[in-house]
Amino acid sequence: MNLRTSAVKPYLAFRSAGRLAFVLGALSLSALHLSASPETFTAYDLNAGPGGPFPNSNAAYSSFAAAAGTLGTITFESSPVGTFSSLTVAPGVTVTGADASGNNLFINDKPNLPSAPSLDGFNTTPGGANYIEDLAGYATFSFATPIDAFGVYLSGVQLDFYQDTVSFSDGSSQVIDVPGVATGAGSVAFVGFIDPGKSISSVTITSGADGYGDYIGIDDVSYNLPGTVTPEPSTEVLMLTGCLALGLLMWKRRAAQVF
Numbered sequence: 411m412n413l414r415t416s417a418v419k420p421y422l423a424f425r426s427a428g429r430l431a432f433v434l435g436a437l438s439l440s441a442l443h444l445s446a447s448p449e450t451f452t453a454y455d456l457n458a459g460p461g462g463p464f465p466n467s468n469a470a471y472s473s474f475a476a477a478a479g480t481l482g483t484i485t486f487e488s489s490p491v492g493t494f495s496s497l498t499v500a501p502g503v504t505v506t507g508a509d510a511s512g513n514n515l516f517i518n519d520k521p522n523l524p525s526a527p528s529l530d531g532f533n534t535t536p537g538g539a540n541y542i543e544d545l546a547g548y549a550t551f552s553f554a555t556p557i558d559a560f561g562v563y564l565s566g567v568q569l570d571f572y573q574d575t576v577s578f579s580d581g582s583s584q585v586i587d588v589p590g591v592a593t594g595a596g597s598v599a600f601v602g603f604i605d606p607g608k609s610i611s612s613v614t615i616t617s618g619a620d621g622y623g624d625y626i627g628i629d630d631v632s633y634n635l636p637g638t639v640t641p642e643p644s645t646e647v648l649m650l651t652g653c654l655a656l657g658l659l660m661w662k663r664r665a666a667q668v669f
Contacts (some may be wrong), residue, residue: 459528559633574615661663
């Protein structure tokens with residue numbers, strides 16, 4: 411019997427098992443990275459008007475805020491009423507955009523349709539007045555320091571013409587539909603997302619296309635900085651933990667057989 415050969419074979423098997431455990435862990439990490447997607451928080455309150463109540467939207471915001479960590483909030487109360495082409499609304503945060511006719515957006519302090527504000531848009535800040543009026547156009551929030559969590563209240567949401575959306579890029583294009591129903595009635599909606607570890611430099615709210623679409627109010631924008639998100643363990647994380655544990659168990663068993 412060749413003792414040298416008999417000693418080498420278990421060693422090679424032991425080393426192969428170690429490599430297998432490493433490969434399993436690496437593949438699991440890759441799968442986790444590829445399958446990761448933003449976690450969304452959305453809800454709406456049908457026929458809601460100025461002053462609320464907004465129970466569904468507020469519940470979605472509370473869940474978002476609990477998961478997102480420390481947030482900055484933009485209420486537009488210190489922004490000057492009137493039109494703007496580019497407006498600084500917080501340190502390092504600017505808003506640009508246009509309505510369906512290519513005109514500038516504007517900060518409003520009272521509904522454009524006072525007889526039926528739920529169909530047009532209004533302030534959602536308790537005790538506040540100001541909000542962005544978007545007439546079937548788009549508003550882009552740009553961040554000097556990239557973010558990985560964003561939330562916004564939208565009022566006067568009607569989906570009879572086009573689907574309102576919140577869009578951004580985290581390395582690939584992401585689009586979140588604003589919730590609601592196409593009934594001819596207006597809604598207040600909250601849309602939030604958390605995209606841990608991503609660097610998002612801008613978020614765009616779109617409320618129309620080709621000159622048609624929704625007249626909405628934009629208010630109470632929330633955002634945070636990368637690294638402050640602490641989401642709960644997801645299914646993917648649990649699967650990763652299981653794969654790593656299986657690989658480690660195989661490695662230990664092989665080691666016991668060798669030694």
